[in-house]
Amino acid sequence: MSALCRLIRRGVLSGRPLCHSFPGQQHQRVGRAAATVRTVSSASPVNLTYDVFDGKGGSTPLVFLHGLFGSKSNFHSIAKSLVQRTGRKVLTVDARNHGNSPHSPAMSYEMMSEDLKHLLTQLHIEKCVLIGHSMGGKTAMTTALMQPGLVESLVVVDISPAQTTTRKTFRNYIQAMQEIKISSDIPRSTARRMAEDQLRSLVKERSVRQFLLTNLVELNGHYAWRVNMEAIAAHLDTIMSFPSFDTVYEGPTLFLGGASSAYISSDDYPEIQRLFPYADIQYIPDASHWIHADKPLDFISSIISFLQS
Incomplete structure (x- = not known):
């Protein structure tokens, strides 16, 4: 019997909901937040919500980070397939201010990296394979550059360590x-x-x-x-940018772009090589920015090939 998804949701069911009700006019501007979301201070890491897809093998777990306006559910079908094909445990994670994770007025890649480190510490995960799409890819790169000991290898999906021009x-x-x-x-x-x-x-x-x-x-x-x-x-300019680093990440790295997307261009190659000297850059044909949605089988095959290399 193939490995089944064991769903685990972490602590954001307590605390004050952001919005209990709305004014009573016939048509109302859409507000923010569901009842399960709470606001936290900007000073400390937030307790991210996540789902676990449990594999039978003992290899390093895979951790998926979604993009802007995404959520952990974006990678559920990918996670299930990777559990079945690799036997690894797979986590999909909601970033702060997304999905069911807490809301915070502050938002930066350094903060989102600290959120992830906090989660991995809670779960007693000493190393992971970090796979991030778009905003999640920038969080993954930041984590690898700030906390390289946490990241066994890195997959950055259709984004680069450069200013996003969109x-x-x-x-x-x-x-x-x-x-x-x-x-x-x-x-x-x-x-x-x-x-x-x-x-x-x-x-x-x-x-x-x-x-x-x-x-x-x-x-x-x-x-x-x-x-x-x-x-x-409020923080869109920060989200579209990338922090400055003088450090490098020397672990195995794959930049996986969509051939129909402009998010990883040849202009970005020097900075990719500077920060990630062992990076390989590949493109999936006929894929847009949302590679995992456009070409899920090619996306999964690319990850498996990278893990086996």
């Missing part, structure tokens, strides 16, 4: 999400259609609209964004 696009996403108004006490399917209709003017690609709508949650008949829109908007 910040205007993400500002449009944020503006569109903040302006949405949805009626109360309507079916979820109706609410999603209403939200998607309003997103169309600023978010042209249907696949991106569907991705953003994974963050729309229902609470007592009202609809809210589970991501912390205020913190993301």
